[in-house]
Amino acid sequence: MVGDLNASPTAGLFVIKFLLEVKGVKMQVLKEGKGELLGWHDPDEARKWVLENKSRELKNKTMSVKEAVSRFVHDGDFIASGGFGHIRVSMAIIYEIIRQGKRNLSMAGKTAVHDLDVLVGSGCVNKAEVAYSFGHELRGLSPASRRMVESGQCKVVAETSNAGYQWRWLAAMMGLPFIPSRNLLGTDTGSHSSCKVVTDPFTRKPINLIPAAYPDVAFIHVHRCDVYGNAQIDSILVEDFELSRCARRLIITTEEIVENEFIRREPWRTSIPFLVVDAVVEVPYGSHPCEMPGMYYYDEDHISEWLTLSKTTEGTDEYLQKYVFGVDNFEDYLELCGGVKRLNYLKKREFLREPMTAPWRKLR
Amino acid sequence: MVQESKYNVREALAFRGASVLEDKKSVFVGTGLPIIASVLAQRTHAPGLFIVFEAGGLGPQIPELPISVGESRTYFKAIAASSMHDVMSISQAGYIDFGFLGAAQMDMYGNINTTVIGDHDLPQVRLPGSGGANDVASFSQRLIIIVASQSKRTFVKQVDFLTTPGYLDGPGGRERAGLPEKSGPYRVITQLGIYGFDEKTKRLTLISLNPGVTIADIKENSSFEIIIPDEVGISSEPTEEHLRILREEIDPAGIVLGK
Numbered sequence: 001m002v003g004d005l006n007a008s009p010t011a012g013l014f015v016i017k018f019l020l021e022v023k024g025v026k027m028q029v030l031k032e033g034k035g036e037l038l039g040w041h042d043p044d045e046a047r048k049w050v051l052e053n054k055s056r057e058l059k060n061k062t063m064s065v066k067e068a069v070s071r072f073v074h075d076g077d078f079i080a081s082g083g084f085g086h087i088r089v090s091m092a093i094i095y096e097i098i099r100q101g102k103r104n105l106s107m108a109g110k111t112a113v114h115d116l117d118v119l120v121g122s123g124c125v126n127k128a129e130v131a132y133s134f135g136h137e138l139r140g141l142s143p144a145s146r147r148m149v150e151s152g153q154c155k156v157v158a159e160t161s162n163a164g165y166q167w168r169w170l171a172a173m174m175g176l177p178f179i180p181s182r183n184l185l186g187t188d189t190g191s192h193s194s195c196k197v198v199t200d201p202f203t204r205k206p207i208n209l210i211p212a213a214y215p216d217v218a219f220i221h222v223h224r225c226d227v228y229g230n231a232q233i234d235s236i237l238v239e240d241f242e243l244s245r246c247a248r249r250l251i252i253t254t255e256e257i258v259e260n261e262f263i264r265r266e267p268w269r270t271s272i273p274f275l276v277v278d279a280v281v282e283v284p285y286g287s288h289p290c291e292m293p294g295m296y297y298y299d300e301d302h303i304s305e306w307l308t309l310s311k312t313t314e315g316t317d318e319y320l321q322k323y324v325f326g327v328d329n330f331e332d333y334l335e336l337c338g339g340v341k342r343l344n345y346l347k348k349r350e351f352l353r354e355p356m357t358a359p360w361r362k363l364r
Numbered sequence: 365m366v367q368e369s370k371y372n373v374r375e376a377l378a379f380r381g382a383s384v385l386e387d388k389k390s391v392f393v394g395t396g397l398p399i400i401a402s403v404l405a406q407r408t409h410a411p412g413l414f415i416v417f418e419a420g421g422l423g424p425q426i427p428e429l430p431i432s433v434g435e436s437r438t439y440f441k442a443i444a445a446s447s448m449h450d451v452m453s454i455s456q457a458g459y460i461d462f463g464f465l466g467a468a469q470m471d472m473y474g475n476i477n478t479t480v481i482g483d484h485d486l487p488q489v490r491l492p493g494s495g496g497a498n499d500v501a502s503f504s505q506r507l508i509i510i511v512a513s514q515s516k517r518t519f520v521k522q523v524d525f526l527t528t529p530g531y532l533d534g535p536g537g538r539e540r541a542g543l544p545e546k547s548g549p550y551r552v553i554t555q556l557g558i559y560g561f562d563e564k565t566k567r568l569t570l571i572s573l574n575p576g577v578t579i580a581d582i583k584e585n586s587s588f589e590i591i592i593p594d595e596v597g598i599s600s601e602p603t604e605e606h607l608r609i610l611r612e613e614i615d616p617a618g619i620v621l622g623k
Binding site: 083084085086087109111113130131132133134135137138139141146149150152155156159160161162163164166167170181182183184185186187188189190192197200205206207208235236237238239240241242291293294298350352355356357358361 | 395396418419420421427428429431432433434435436438439445446447448449452456475479484485486487488489490491492493494495496497498499502503525526527528529532537538540541542543544616617619620
């Protein structure tokens with residue numbers, strides 16, 4: 001038994017504490033992560049906010065990208081982007097945040113890759129809690145956001161892991177202050193997180209408590225939804241089931257808007273119900289240059305252009321001038337990226353009818 | 365050191381990583397070489413290997429090298445396309461036999477750093493962070509780690525930042541911290557050899573030397589003392605068929621394996 005109880009990095013001290021408490025085991029706090037606690041609210045406060053701010057009325061929530069961003073994204077907000085890395089990313093919203101010059105945003109680095117890189121590189125985001133950021137997976141590291149972190153212009157205020165982030169959303173969507181877990185224990189990732197390690201009153205072993213996180217606003221790109229926001233996602237959900245339900249404000253961008261009747265025909269396919277949604281924006285090809293599963297693949301040439309230009313501050317500005325400030329809307333941006341011809345090629349790539357390319361290979 | 369041979373270093377790493385995997389077991393894979401090694405195992409000695417990806421891909425038949433562990437190739441002809449919560453939960457509950465990660469910096473207990481080089485708050489080099497690695501190493505029963513270029517710089521006395529848990533501070537360290545019992549690092553594959561962990565001390569222990577590599581090479585390319593047992597084997601080599609699958613089927617563009 002004592003072996004089991006001898007369960008702390010500061011083992012000796014813990015044994016003494018335990019012996020003092022003997023059988024009335026308390027949830028002793030063994031360790032507290034020093035990371036900043038982003039987006040946490042008392043569950044009663046969170047419920048109150050939902051009761052007062054989230055409408056249960058089926059109403060048309062369609063609007064423009066411009067309106068969605070100006071209404072729901074504010075300077076200083078804690079933001080989260082759906083999808084994963086370069087997959088199913090709401091790029092139109094990201095470009096609009098840059099265009100509207102939002103500042104001092106904190107971002108969830110929940111495997112945030114291209115989205116976070118562009119937002120940090122453009123100076124909109126200056127704070128991040130990181131599970132995975134500043135890299136483009138096989139493509140290599142992100143020059144722009146790394147430069148911002150290494151020069152102190154973007155602060156990493158907490159570390160965590162992918163499950164760590166995922167379960168922050170889960171606790172929040174469940175209306176709980178935290179969720180217990182068995183990851184992050186014993187590591188610097190844990191000690192730089194916003195978690196606490198306690199003695200589990202059931203097993204008497206140390207257990208990690210992951211605090212809830214409610215982003216001020218999240219944006220998620222989906223395959224289709226109706227005007228009310230009932231959304232279908234034809235792929236892995238990644239973290240979007242939980243994220244959609246815990247975000248205070250949720251912007252859905254969609255490849256297409258469908259009739260409500262279409263949703264009701266197969267209700268088991270609804271991943272996100274209307275009552276958590278605040279805005280619906282129709283943006284075909286709205287994940288470009290990222291992948292939209294089952295529709296179009298990554299635009300590796302475009303990503304490569306970003307990775308090349310973003311090596312310098314001037315290059316980053318040049319990219320933003322060309323693709324963000326130089327165009328009025330997402331359609332014009334797509335034209336600039338090669339229009340229909342390019343999009344048709346990306347469709348073929350998604351379905352393995354064109355060979356793989358890796359133009360960024362020379363950059364690594 | 366590495367002989368002029370029929371295969372390159374990365375192909376050998378993929379092959380030796382694949383060799384550790386077993387048929388009818390599950391593996392939770394990270395980006396790059398772990399994916400390639402798992403697909404190679406699936407197409408050779410382990411057709412019943414169940415491959416799992418953190419973002420929700422379960423049991424795919426991967427058609428082309430995924431650039432990301434969340435893209436559609438990771439659930440091509442899969443058993444299920446679910447979510448991060450699903451994958452992480454079943455992993456925590458004990459459904460994962462092997463975790464498979466790459467590492468840039470590792471210590472003698474198999475602790476890994478992928479967060480920063482230098483000070484955390486103002487780093488010399490900012491790396492991506494844990495991603496799913498901390499979870500994979502916490503939850504899977506046996507962890508396989510590929511360190512592509514073993515050197516004094518990558519095999520370090522102390523990692524700059526302990527991102528992902530190996531045996532932490534040694535025997536019993538994981539259990540003391542609250543991690544699942546009897547889980548932990550199992551094999552380390554480098555360009556020089558294959559390693560395991562000593563049962564008593566949980567320290568890195570040489571199992572076999574890659575052909576052409578000497579024990580002196582192993583020692584010269586580590587900042588910590590590696591346990592060298594009396595009997596050390598020679599690592600096996602990929603066959604023509606392994607190389608054909610790697611080059612023609614898995615990574616024809618040579619994105620990870622090089623050309």
